[in-house]
Amino acid sequence: MFTKVLVSEDMDDIHKGVYTLLTDLGISEIQQAQYCDDAYLKIKKGELDAAPYELLITDLSFKQDHRTQKFESGEDLAKAIKKEYPHIKVIVYSVEDRLQRVRTLINDYHVDAYVCKSRRGLTELTNAVHAVFNNETYLSPEVIAALSPKNELEIDNFDIELVRQLSKGLSQDEISKYLKTQHISPNSLSSIEKRLNKLRVQFKANNAIHLVAIVKDLGLI
């Protein structure tokens, strides 16, 4: 079993539960970080001191406070860690259950497990730790569908980005101009209209307002 584990989680009560779980698994060295930046620094220090962490368990969302952070979310943290230290296992433990997000974490950032905080969260987390220790990936049942590559595809990041810009108050014309400055293609007003129209159909939205509301409810933006 792992011997040195870092838990990145800002709620002290949740951490308490995770801590006892890890202790029960026989893990001796368990560190906590309440901020993503702290987690990053601890891991970095571990590597430099030749006493590396073997596993990182991290939440996704952290409450903001006065301290400005380099890493605002567990997503950023997981991405950075997996890029710099791919040998360190990463388990994401979050209430979030949006498939889109899980997909990104697994496929693009290559995290090793995704566990949903829920009634059976701690049990699943135990399973995840075991699986990851055996070099397997683990997904909570709620999000297992994320990796079956059939459903709700053909919505790409560009589409999502369009809706995000809309939700920030830009007009379609402004989005077009913005994309041109960024040299992102397609960028014509017409194309933007067409993509948004496709999304409206797909999400059964009456208009752009409705579309933004739906996509926000789905947690895609």
Place this chain on the structure above:
Amino acid sequence: MFTKVLVSEDMDDIHKGVYTLLTDLGISEIQQAQYCDDAYLKIKKGELDAAPYELLITDLSFKQDHRTQKFESGEDLAKAIKKEYPHIKVIVYSVEDRLQRVRTLINDYHVDAYVCKSRRGLTELTNAVHAVFNNETYLSPEVIAALSPKNELEIDNFDIELVRQLSKGLSQDEISKYLKTQHISPNSLSSIEKRLNKLRVQFKANNAIHLVAIVKDLGLI
């Protein structure tokens, strides 16, 4: 101090933290309910058996599963309990920090405390238990502003309702027609435009889409 307490919370790890806290406070009888309905029934049974709970600590959001519930949220539960058994103290313990919601819970449902789950959540929860035991109300610093009746007023339910209809995909014209069928006044297209314009200014929104996005983020709809 209280002797018999019920904790309504569906995440087992969070409950673990709360449990140890209550134990440290010297509370002997601590029950947990993972569903709002269970919590309600336990409290009811306690009253019937002349062994009533003195305090209920409840979360707001519960994960859905196969069991259909009479009470879908901690809000419903708190409301019902305070209505039927006003002598039972109620502390809401949630990540939610929307002032509007806190205001409703305190002013309309008369819960005794509202504690935000956060880094210092357990510490604050301890304070809340003490305060409530002394017949005081307690609010986390994050939401203390909820009861200061000065800010962000002059936004009434009608305004919110307009934005809600917008987010459901209705055009301003359709909203006007809808209000007429409901004999709700004002209902002219012009009035609706004017109200929405006022809201756009107030929330610094560029357009209706932006407004809906902002109001959704604030949790007002």
Place this chain on the structure above:
DNA sequence: CTACTTTTTACGGAAATCCGTAATGGTTTA
């Protein structure tokens, strides 16, 4: 290279929004 498909872009008209101005009607105040 050619034929075919898909994507991007362009254009035009109808509908909806945005925004200022102004008339109407009801209530308050002097």
Place this chain on the structure above:
DNA sequence: TAAACCATTACGGATTTCCGTAAAAAGTAG
């Protein structure tokens, strides 16, 4: 009662979105 005030409604024009059609550009297969 008259004046002042405020909310509601009406209206007109500029801008934006919506939606269909179609041309240009890019990608694919034979």
